[in-house]
Ligand code: C2E
Ligand code: MG
């Protein structure tokens with residue numbers, strides 16, 4: 524193709540146009556290859572979940588876990604979402620991913636419950652655009668039903684910035700999830716909108732303060748002020764609140780003083796594969 528384009532470019536004298544096309548062709552086919560690989564990865568169960576605990580800051584007891592997708596690639600090793608999520612969205616594989624991830628999460632939860640291991644609610648990440656599709660509540664309800672789990676076994680996390688907030692269908696999806704008893708948490712809060720009016724309209728249960736505000740606590744005055752405002756707002760709106768990306772005890776102590784009692788971050792544990800998180804839950808239950 525490149526040769527043909529170069530030949531055409533020379534003979535027509537429109538070099539830039541033809542070179543551009545040859546270049547674009549290469550990029551597209553590489554992304555399409557990636558999309559096909561991901562599709563195969565879903566079919567062949569190469570996607571796995573790691574689980575990161577959310578804890579009560581004062582006791583360290585787990586109050587939730589976030590399921591985070593990884594791709595166990597046959598040649599490239601363990602890949603993180605950053606390496607493949609945008610391709611999933613671009614090639615319309617998001618629904619397949621959500622079906623896969625919610626089913627897999629429920630499968631793990633059901634197995635732990637059957638073993639008598641206390642398992643806190645597991646958060647599943649959903650992109651905002653999926654809230655524009657009325658099939659989403661059914662996908663989640665089906666995953667729960669297949670493994671005979673109650674609605675409170677899972678929580679939906681949606682990033683504030685990905686929400687299409689003036690979409691009528693999205694409001695319906697929020698209501699359907701809420702009516703089904705599935706809790707919704709607003710992820711990466713503070714990075715999304717300048718208007719907070721949607722907080723009144725949508726049936727939300729909790730918000731997660733974005734890591735960028737937690738990062739420089741307690742010393743940075745601006746981060747401290749913003750965090751304090753978010754915590755106070757959440758409390759007045761009767762929303763649960765979790766700080767994300769907590770890495771140091773000085774951050775945790777400061778959050779507790781502000782009235783933020785739940786956290787997630789490397790201080791309490793990195794995301795663990797299902798065997799390691801099972802050991803973590805068993806150890807916590809025994810203590
Ligand atoms: P997120 O939902 O905000 O998840 C938190 C991310 O922060 C995770 O990155 C986690 O490993 C990382 N993290 C946790 N604690 C700390 C900490 O103390 N310090 C630092 N520096 N980082 C921390 P990860 O696993 O790479 O996931 C990145 C994003 O990919 C997630 O951000 C989420 O938006 C998305 N994602 C993950 N799994 C799924 C999925 O199954 N479906 C969809 N649609 N998106 C997913
Ligand atoms: Mg999340």
Ligand code: MG
Pocket residue numbers: 710711731767
């Ligand atoms: Mg987050």
Ligand code: MG
Pocket residue numbers: 711734
């Ligand atoms: Mg984040």
